[in-house]
Amino acid sequence: MEIHMEEINFGTQHSRSFFLEKSEHLIAVRSQAGMDLTALLQCEKACVALRGSHLLAHVEDADVQVFKLPTESDLPRCKALLRELPQVRFAGRVLVDPETQEPVLYTENIFLKFIDPLTPTQCLVILKTLGLTIKQQVPYATNAFFVQHLDCRGTAVCSFTLALLEREDIEYCHPEILRLGQRRAIHDNQWHLKKTTVTYQVHVDASANVEAAHELTQGEGIVIAVIDDAFDIDHPEFSGVGKIVGAQNFDRRNAKQGPRPKNAAERHGTAAAGVACANGQTGASGVAPRASLMPLKLTKPLGARAEADAFFWAADQGADIISCSWGPTEGHWADPTDPRHTQVFPLAASTRLAIDYAATQGRKGKGCLIFFGAGNGNECVDNDGYSSHPRVIAVGACNDQNRRSAYSDYGKALWCCFPSGDQPHPDPKFRPATSIPQTRGIRTTDLSGKFANPEQAAYTESFSGTSSACPGAAGVAALVLAANPALDREAVRQILADGCDKIGHADDGPLGQYDQDGHSHYYGYGRLNALQAVHLALERKER
Structure with a gap:
């Protein structure tokens, strides 16, 4: 089976891109602003489209839910049924991390930053020429915006932004990518992990x-x-x-x-x-x-x-x-x-x-x-x-x-x-x-x-x-x-x-001592040091 990938570049034109895989078994559904997506998906047509699926993720602030469909499901038919619902803003393929298979969500929003020498007026003229609508001019960078192109839907936003990044007057340009965040803290009494x-x-x-x-x-x-x-x-x-x-x-x-x-x-x-x-x-x-x-x-x-x-x-x-x-x-x-x-x-x-x-x-x-x-x-x-x-x-x-x-x-x-x-x-x-x-x-x-x-x-x-x-x-x-x-x-x-x-x-005693090869019968080569091991792994990567 052919694997479809989408390229995204969070850096400048010559930076290294990363790739996301188009899942064959996941579907994302986004409701119109202000609509209760959970209630919306209780209707008969939605139930038919999502029969046998289970909810993987719900991003409430984006009105998006991600479902895993049964292996035998017809993904194009599921998308078509959901798109017939007037309250559904988007129903389509989900991108996943090719290593972890974790869903990576994208929106219609595009982050775009022009080069610093451009004036505000020049930026506005270029945006209009490109058919881009400003959603927000961000305060933390010069000549930077979140924009939207009304005719750019679905994963097409990935190739569209890559093409824009080839322009000499654009420094950064990529889709808004949403990854589910989690807190991962070492708790205070986990002495084996830290002092x-x-x-x-x-x-x-x-x-x-x-x-x-x-x-x-x-x-x-x-x-x-x-x-x-x-x-x-x-x-x-x-x-x-x-x-x-x-x-x-x-x-x-x-x-x-x-x-x-x-x-x-x-x-x-x-x-x-x-x-x-x-x-x-x-x-x-x-x-x-x-x-x-x-x-x-x-x-x-x-x-x-x-x-x-x-x-x-x-x-x-x-x-x-x-x-x-x-x-x-x-x-x-x-x-x-x-x-x-x-x-x-x-x-x-x-x-x-x-x-x-x-x-x-x-x-x-x-x-x-x-x-x-x-x-x-x-x-x-x-x-x-x-x-x-x-x-x-x-x-x-x-x-x-x-x-x-x-x-x-x-x-x-x-x-x-x-x-x-x-x-x-x-x-x-x-x-x-x-x-x-x-x-x-x-x-x-x-x-x-x-x-x-x-x-x-x-x-x-x-x-x-x-x-x-x-x-x-x-x-x-x-x-x-x-x-x-x-x-x-x-x-x-x-x-x-x-x-x-x-x-x-x-x-x-003798069994606890380290020999000329650095080995001890009591400790092996010693107690693992995670930081030192990771540094050694990174050093080999750089060779």
Whole structure:
């Protein structure tokens, strides 16, 4: 199918343009000024045109609604039916961002700025000659206007403005483009994202330096697949056009319910997904708040066929990153005599090959970044066939005091660590020697709706373990890829290592020390530093 694109240039004549795609399944409807669009679309003709569609966006101040039509809909017929309504001012195609597929609205308004040397009279004469009507002369720039051409409708405004920009007397000229805005803030007690003050005026400076990285990138255009038990995809932090993509339930008995939880016990995936990419609109920001989420529900035992299917699906459906906060049964982190500490857990060939496929064929051959939580057993990660897979990035946990969390697994396969909660240990001989944690854990999303905990109001302060560290690291990778999408899997993997902070303490013992290659059994290459990683990605882009 041919993809139709529209070119728009927000700069001067020789600036770089950007392109928007004409959607085959979205339609925008705009009412005449002052008309109630919602009421208008209740009539029989509108109901026929929009049958089976659902509302994606409503821009009230512009009297515009955007609908997604069923795949089998006849878009030209839908437009024709809606245009027959006298109260409808516009019904037509929607432009979308080709990366995120988020709708980008345009109006009949054109922003136009003449070169500064022209006099006001000269500007007015040119506007009249071009058939342009002034809607507003703006006060913040010389010779600048919002104008309208009565015969220029729909996406024709894009080519019309490009043609005007070729004139030597026009400096800027482009359609009025409307993108839906959202607040994305890191909340005060999200200590893993920035230096902050938590309860009782305790100062914590042990973050992954994420807030600073957000000045450069927030994960735009990147898809993070999270494979986990279930996902509250109706949570406000996962709302917005293009936020949820490729959702799938690999529990075939309950496939119709999608990735949503079937009971309050299935809350792990919601928390993990929030750490990676929650919007940050109301209660918690993910590391990459503008990344999309691919929620993949997997409740089967390890090694099941569905497990391999999930990795294949993620790569095939366009995931850039895959995050897995699960793995084999572990020994108790505080009991060194637990026999499970030394258990070797081999990886099923089906799963191993599926991981290989995603890592080599995903992202159109650049390779998906695959993250696994290293484990919470305070044991050797090298025994875990999942986390120690050579194409997997194993993520350990570090605490609010810049040290390894007591439970976090260690070993040669450990690649890096990311801030998470910790557990105190009473034995002073325990390695690493830990003091009482200053924080409860990581603030992230929890179940909302009928499964919500009234005391936590759809958020939790105590998500912890490498279950939290893993999606945090996946979020950092999303920031890196958004900054430089051309990077392949190995390049991103190395950037994450090169950008780490070397944390730890002398009394961590030999396993906490960094070797000549910069690797530590306790910390991998260190704690991820999102800002440093993004800078390294941008440096490669400029070469």
